[in-house]
Amino acid sequence: MNYDIEKDISEILDRLEKDNISFNNQTVLVTGGAGFLGSWVCDVLVRQGAYCICLDNFASGKFENIEHLRDFANFRFINHDISKPIYFGFSNHPEGICIGDIKKLDIIMHMASRASPFEFRQYPIPILKSNTLGTMNALGIAKAHNALFFYTSTSEVYGNPPEEAVPTPETYFGNVNPVGPRSCYDESKRAGEAFIKAYELQHNMRAKIVRIFNTSGPRIRYGAEFGRVIPNFIHQALNDLDITVFGDGSQTRSFTYVIDEIEGFFKIVDRDEALGEVINLGNNKEYTILELAEIILELTGSNSEIIFKPLPIDDPERRCPDLKKAKQLLDWEPQTPLKEGLKKTIEWFKDLEKNE
Numbered sequence: 001m002n003y004d005i006e007k008d009i010s011e012i013l014d015r016l017e018k019d020n021i022s023f024n025n026q027t028v029l030v031t032g033g034a035g036f037l038g039s040w041v042c043d044v045l046v047r048q049g050a051y052c053i054c055l056d057n058f059a060s061g062k063f064e065n066i067e068h069l070r071d072f073a074n075f076r077f078i079n080h081d082i083s084k085p086i087y088f089g090f091s092n093h094p095e096g097i098c099i100g101d102i103k104k105l106d107i108i109m110h111m112a113s114r115a116s117p118f119e120f121r122q123y124p125i126p127i128l129k130s131n132t133l134g135t136m137n138a139l140g141i142a143k144a145h146n147a148l149f150f151y152t153s154t155s156e157v158y159g160n161p162p163e164e165a166v167p168t169p170e171t172y173f174g175n176v177n178p179v180g181p182r183s184c185y186d187e188s189k190r191a192g193e194a195f196i197k198a199y200e201l202q203h204n205m206r207a208k209i210v211r212i213f214n215t216s217g218p219r220i221r222y223g224a225e226f227g228r229v230i231p232n233f234i235h236q237a238l239n240d241l242d243i244t245v246f247g248d249g250s251q252t253r254s255f256t257y258v259i260d261e262i263e264g265f266f267k268i269v270d271r272d273e274a275l276g277e278v279i280n281l282g283n284n285k286e287y288t289i290l291e292l293a294e295i296i297l298e299l300t301g302s303n304s305e306i307i308f309k310p311l312p313i314d315d316p317e318r319r320c321p322d323l324k325k326a327k328q329l330l331d332w333e334p335q336t337p338l339k340e341g342l343k344k345t346i347e348w349f350k351d352l353e354k355n356e
């Protein structure tokens with residue numbers, strides 16, 4: 001094994017300790033906990049002494065992401081689709097399943113949603129359901145337990161912003177196509193945010209929303225079919241396949257390494273200043289897609305050729321967060337340079353290829 005995940009988890013734990021952030025003795029429900037980001041969240045919670053309940057239906061998550069957590073007595077897994085009702089602390093309820101022995105939840109981290117572009121085509125209805133019905137169900141659980149609610153929204157709520165709205169602040173309302181190929185994701189995340197605002201208004205819900213910008217790292221699904229640019233390019237480079245750049249490659253993205261993002265999540269969950277807020281977390285250093293392809297070729301030493309394909313419909317031209325709010329409220333900034341994160345991700349993918 002070239003990549004050591006425990007080192008990265010320790011780095012997150014150290015950063016949280018420095019900021020006196022601890023979830024010891026808290027009971028936390030993580031929906032989507034078997035996914036890429038959710039499993040990192042579970043790893044941190046379990047090691048901090050929280051009782052971590054991971055709920056997932058393996059729509060896009062993997063058992064391997066959480067298998068090791070079975071050794072911890074403070075970890076529990078529930079196989080369930082969050083767009084269907086579920087109740088905690090009730091042993092009986094006319095609809096949905098009941099988890100009777102968990103009487104009190106302190107925090108709900110609602111992360112369940114497929115998030116890869118290929119899934120927008122294959123699974124638009126489950127995606128819509130996870131972020132609407134699923135968010136409503138998760139909010140219902142939070143309401144019953146008077147729990148803090150944390151929601152993973154996305155930079156996709158901004159759609160394709162005009163030049164003057166890049167870097168994009170949280171106050172930008174978005175330029176989203178409601179009937180386009182990405183609308184199941186973009187619009188359902190927007191609806192998820194609206195559900196949260198409604199629960200805040202009507203039920204005094206304590207809630208926090210993060211808008212995540214492109215985040216990658218170990219455990220992100222690997223392979224060209226998954227439609228996320230970093231795993232695609234690395235997969236193509238490691239296998240000497242053509243690197244497919246859409247358009248002329250001049251569109252920009254900004255990339256965050258997973259440990260920075262996870263640290264940011266926990267800062268949001270912890271800080272009272274973040275109550276009722278929507279906060280961008282990402283990296284504000286922009287790279288063109290062509291630059292990214294060239295960096296991955298260099299780091300992998302690959303012989304792949306770069307080829308160009310037509311740009312997908314509604315693909316945003318620029319994606320870059322305004323991070324002033326995260327800095328001001330959380331004193332958070334991404335710390336990992338792109339190449340460093342990519343090197344670790346490449347090592348992890350190489351380990352995966354060896355084990356296949």
Ligand SMILES: NC(=O)c1ccc[n+]([C@@H]2O[C@H](COP(=O)([O-])OP(=O)(O)OC[C@H]3O[C@@H](n4cnc5c(N)ncnc54)[C@H](O)[C@@H]3O)[C@@H](O)[C@H]2O)c1
Pocket residue numbers: 031032033034035036037038055056057058059060061062080081082083110111112113114115116129130134152153154155211212213214215216221
């Ligand atoms: N990684 C990113 O760059 C990024 C960017 C923006 C937003 N997000 C958001 O962060 C969250 C996690 O994303 P990720 O990158 O880890 O993706 P992922 O696909 O690896 O994880 C999503 C998890 O949710 C689970 N899930 C999906 N639908 C479900 C349902 N109905 N019931 C229960 N579980 C369900 C999946 O099985 C998977 O384990 C998602 O809400 C996503 O929209 C991620």
